[in-house]
Amino acid sequence: MTALSSENCSSQYQLHQTSQPLDGNCLLVLIILGKIILNILTLGMRRKNTCQNFMDYFCISLAFVDLLLLVNISIISYFRDFVLLGIRFTKYHICLFTQIISFTYGFLHYPIFLVAYIDYHLNFSKANFPFKCQKLFYFFIVVLIWISVFAYVLGDPAIYQNLNAQNVYSYQCPFYVSIQSYWLSFSMVMILLMAFITSWSEVTTLVQAIRITSYMNETVLYFPFSSHSNYTVSSKKTLLPKFIVCFLGTWLPFVLLQIITLLFKVQIPAYIEMNIPWLYFVNSFIIATVFWFNCHKLSLRDIALPVDPFVNWKCCFIPLAIHNIEQIEKPISIITC
Template sequence: MTLSSENCSEFQYQVLQRSQTLDANCLLFLIILGKMLLNILTLKMRRKNIYQNFMECFCISLAFIDLLLLVNISVIFYSRDFVLLGMRFTKYHICLLTQIISCTYGFLHYPVFFITCIDYYLNFSKTIKLPCKWQKSFYFSTVILIWIFVLAYVLGDPAIYQSLKTQGTSPSQCSVYVSVQGYWFSFSMVIILFMAFVASWPDIYTLVQAIRITSYKNETILYFPFPSHSIYNINSKKALLPRFVICFLGTWSPFVLLQVIILLFKVQIPAYIELNIPWLFFVNSFLIATVYWCNCQKLTLQSIVLPRDPFVNWKCCFIPFTINNFEQIEKPISIIVC
């Protein structure tokens, strides 16, 4: 029995198409697995003695959703074709599921940003003070509602739903969703950082030359010395801005450089990769610095501990202002040579 030339070509095309689909699914599995490992590593590296806040709860929920996505992709990829609760699942549903998650992630930037800002404002002003148990419950309830509302919006929009349905039934049309919100959010942060760096460049240059690493209450901090006759104080935005820029870039400079490269070369990053826990902690540090700087007139030594950053020790920006004769109290460990 021999195969005709036409049948042979059709058979080769089907094998090639199946091979490309499997390769794409394997690549997607490896990407999600790598993101999961990065999420776990970041959560392990953060400070453990920070108070509970909205961003912290959202990061935990994001890690959980990524885990669910990884499990579902693995089950569908392994089973290939199965029926569950009257619905038939095939390898094409991997694309559909990824597209739904990508669209959901892509619409989460602005809501998470605004709610985090409100959370920090309320905690900073101390207008509302809830017991710790109720506060955690409120945060997790808010996170769940955000996920539900955004997912309902994605599935309820006729245009988005039709696009997802079309792409989910054909592997050749399985394009990835790139978030516009994520692009403009990164662009805004980079521009603000650039403007702050340029505006405070002379002070940054002077501070970097004089920075010392010292210890305070058994914690290693940066010490920014100022002359005793300096008119700067904790309520001075001009004095705090270069310190914030140094602390922020000292921690997140590789991430800032990555954002600049992505924006300059217009790299298209799928939303399910772009929204990750390291990026959220990067945004979190930026928001905390902004809240501190905008409310520097209200700062006292007691209010400095709220909110605290999982990665940046903002306290070192204020200690020389708030403690008299700091140089006599603590001896520097070393001096940074620039």
């Protein structure tokens, strides 16, 4: 695998390059099809009626772009050589479209992370729009991000020269790995590791005492409340181990996958790496981060907690707000570790 030369790409988008046979169009179609199936399964497993934030709208748009890419390369792969609207399409355009999508996906990680964080942070203020206006606002932001990144990729001279440098008759098709994805994954894993090391004893105690209980017709994890403690909702030290347990309880396999990928320096093409499971993993991490930094503003009575499609963060706060939950709802089972 050879890295893109510094003359062709600036440090802002250092993307790694490798090659695969251009004739392996069938394999590429199968890879994209598998990714689409994974996206559909992930969207189907999420909690219903959670399309209330920016990340959900972007995930839907990503599924649409993946489907559009699959349709395009499938048509070109089937007809091989044809003319449409005065433009001649050959099997080389399969490689070209995939490269453009890879570059585009590679630049999306930081903007998506930043916008999602701002979106959740604003949920703790009173600057909320009416629901219909909010949906239109999210739709506009998603479209704006896609157009901006596409325009940047197609308009950047270094990327344009790199795309044109590929020989049309070559049997090698390069694909790219985003450096943004690497550093984002590295940062999240390191933060989780430091958080776990900082509160590993509290995490161990919680895991040993966790109960599954029913609250408001939902099954939640119950962290027993000590009547002799001075825990409050605003205590970051108290919430941190509970966040770790909730987060790892849902995403531990994904965290281990990130660690393996980082340790062995696995180079995953950007058109595969940017997927809906990855985005929901980042989404849960962002929600936990926003909760932790704004824990002094949390109030179950006044603020509706942002809905996570996969993690029920409310179980981190219920024991702090309802000390007699054991008398209200009888635990349905106990987990012992």
